[in-house]
Amino acid sequence: MKPDKKxxxxxxxxxxxxxxxxxxxxxxxxxxxxLTYKEKATSSRKNTYYMMNFAxxxxxxxFGILKIFYIFLKERPKILFSTGAEIAIPSFYIGKFLFHTxxxxxxxxxxxxxxxxxxxxxxxITDLFLVQWEPLLKQYGPKAKYVGGLI
Amino acid sequence: xxxxxxxxxxxxFDRLLKKMDEIxxxxxxxxxxxxxxxxxxxxxxxxxxxxxxxxxxxxxxxxELVVSHAGIGTIILCKEYGIPILILPRRKAYGxxxxxxxxxxxxxxxxxxxxNIYVVYGEDQLEEKxxxxxxxxxxxxxxxxxxxxxxxxxxxxxxxRTLS
Numbered sequence: 001m002k003p004d005k006k007x008x009x010x011x012x013x014x015x016x017x018x019x020x021x022x023x024x025x026x027x028x029x030x031x032x033x034x035l036t037y038k039e040k041a042t043s044s045r046k047n048t049y050y051m052m053n054f055a056x057x058x059x060x061x062x063f064g065i066l067k068i069f070y071i072f073l074k075e076r077p078k079i080l081f082s083t084g085a086e087i088a089i090p091s092f093y094i095g096k097f098l099f100h101t102x103x104x105x106x107x108x109x110x111x112x113x114x115x116x117x118x119x120x121x122x123x124x125i126t127d128l129f130l131v132q133w134e135p136l137l138k139q140y141g142p143k144a145k146y147v148g149g150l151i
Numbered sequence: 152x153x154x155x156x157x158x159x160x161x162x163x164f165d166r167l168l169k170k171m172d173e174i175x176x177x178x179x180x181x182x183x184x185x186x187x188x189x190x191x192x193x194x195x196x197x198x199x200x201x202x203x204x205x206x207x208x209x210x211x212x213x214x215e216l217v218v219s220h221a222g223i224g225t226i227i228l229c230k231e232y233g234i235p236i237l238i239l240p241r242r243k244a245y246g247x248x249x250x251x252x253x254x255x256x257x258x259x260x261x262x263x264x265x266x267n268i269y270v271v272y273g274e275d276q277l278e279e280k281x282x283x284x285x286x287x288x289x290x291x292x293x294x295x296x297x298x299x300x301x302x303x304x305x306x307x308x309x310x311x312r313t314l315s
Contacts, residue, residue, distance in 0.1 A: 005314045014159040015224030026306040112255040148298025
């Protein structure tokens with residue numbers, strides 16, 4: 001393990017989290033941590049930070065932004081990976097501009113023809129941008145890549 | 152066993168639960184429902200709001216068929232374990248979702264019956280389809296998922312390039 005080469009895995013619970021877990025193998029050579037929302041169905045998981053859902057209140061968003069900053073200060077991630085949803089937006093902007101992290105975004109496989117709001121927000125600043133359905137490529141710019149999907 | 156699950160969305164999916172409850176006497180299988188935020192309380196089927204994800208995965212692995220909204224988490228898990236899944240998409244018009252992206256997922260998966268992914272668009276088709284799948288299905292053995300392999304490779308290469 002290389003402690004100075006940490007990866008942050010960021011996603012909402014449910015399908016977004018299942019997608020990250022299906023790809024966990026890609027990150028296992030490095031130390032990593034999770035950043036997700038606490039929901040009724042959330043199982044406890046090690047290396048995980050929980051936040052209140054941003055979409056449910058503006059206070060959750062403000063408090064969440066401060067918490068993300070604190071977590072990144074402590075963990076010093078070099079790369080962030082996310083499958084959405086909006087929890088990725090403040091995380092990616094804080095990571096990119098305050099901590100110089102590299103960003104990988106995988107558009108959730110629920111997006112077949114139309115980009116997600118989160119995808120549109122983070123496209124510009126993301127270093128590796130992947131979609132899981134080919135028709136979605138032409139909705140994004142030339143940076144978007146399609147190599148296959150999980151479904 | 153048939154496991155019915157409708158995801159995390161706060162809007163619930165009463166249309167699916169009501170229909171499953173109504174047809175339960177005609178389905179010769181034990182059924183369990185994870186009703187999420189749905190308000191409807193099934194009378195003929197055992198149900199609960201939520202169980203932790205690892206417990207839900209156990210239910211999926213034990214199932215002969217999963218009946219679900221078009222949520223990608225459940226679809227991916229069923230594909231991984233080779234469990235047949237029948238999908239009824241949530242619709243915006245009924246207040247079941249903020250948009251119709253579940254309809255798009257369902258359409259994209261329409262021709263995947265060979266992989267034990269089945270789609271219906273109306274709740275009235277559920278009974279007939281469930282009975283048909285239970286009768287006819289031959290067990291699908293999950294094969295290596297090429298999409299997943301390619302995603303893993305692409306992400307690993309990027310990480311290696313960035314961190315070395």
